[in-house]
Amino acid sequence: VADRDQLERGFRRLKPPQRAVVVLHFYVGLTVAEVAETLGVPLGTAKSRLHYATEVLRAALEADARTGLASNGTTA
């Protein structure tokens, strides 16, 4: 998987409850409401955890992209 290193780094920055939301939603395929039910947390909490976690993972991907662009610029 091309994004493995970046996503793994981002994933490690997440707290366990945030990781659980990511996995239940993106991997197990539960809706956010089902994630909230599964973890026994309010819907708003599940939403915020998912939003925050996704932003962390997005930042990890984008940080790597920026690094790649900078690197390309240097060598060009």
Next chain:
Amino acid sequence: MNPDRTVDQRIRAWLEAEAPNQLPDVVLQVAFDRSRATRQRRSIAGWRDILVNARLLAIAGGAAAIVILAAGALWVGVFSPANVGHPTAVPSQTPTPAPTHALLPTLEPVSLTGQMVFSRTVDGNTDLYLMNLDRTGLVRLTTDPAEDLFSSWSPDGATLLFARRTSLQPEASELFALDVASRVERQLTHLGGAVYDPGFFSPQGDRIALGRGPKDPGYYVMAADGSGARLVRPVTTDQDQLRGWSKDGKYLYVLHSGVDVFRIDVATGKTSDVIADGSVHRDAVFSPDGSRIAYLSREPGLISVANADGSSAQNLGMGREARDLSWSPDGEYLVYQDPNGSVYFIHADGTGIPVEWTPGSTPGWRPEP
């Protein structure tokens, strides 16, 4: 990297390749177990564990009893709510919304004295409530629109600490103290929503320990009024959880990865192992006298009690997928929340059966004032 794919698609592809159910993450394993239960609850022939079956039978039996009682009462013309066994609610000092949970009439009577605080979500607002153990005297303690979750009691039972989620984007909370008699709240931290572990009163009641981050992450100790916060030890991993104080107030207990327990010398910040046998000790919490530890074992995920060093573990055979485990002040009972959102308590020696107390979460048995 394929820039045409969305972040969501890239996360999904990575997770499918990594098979996260194989990761050594206790929280994830619990989440997987619960997601299985969630899915199976939707199927007609779904899996039910023994406790769920017992619960359903109790609900069905209670409902049948209520119908019979109600029909009988109507027949003789003496029907009143008291005849069907509803707990008697004492008028609270602030308006208290009616519980949304429909199971109260089926709960067993409780003759214990004392009080318990807990969080309950009513109309989407999670606040703190206090109730006598016999289920009378329900009082709503907080009304803020933010989510309030109980953290710990002061040793004299006069003040409680709670975390208030001050922001949803990103998730963040601050620590507050509530004087129960006056209902006066005091915000103890102003960290921009950076408290990530519950606050714990020291057994002497003069200090509070908490974990905070992401700026200068670490375990801090401050005075009971929130002043003089001092870094005891930096945190370098997101796998550690602060679990409370030693009885003498000299150490903080920390659970690492849901497995090992170590302690931090509050004076020096030095660490030493307490339990390092490699077994899962999720939600580990020490008894008030410091002699025992209660936790959730990995298989079959039930409540266990052991000596403080982890020896002589006894699986109580109950509390599947429990959370928010804590002790009664006298060490006689364990309190927890089950996955269905009810607070239960059981004898810590494993005798008897769990008592479903009330719908709620983050329960905390109040020390006698």
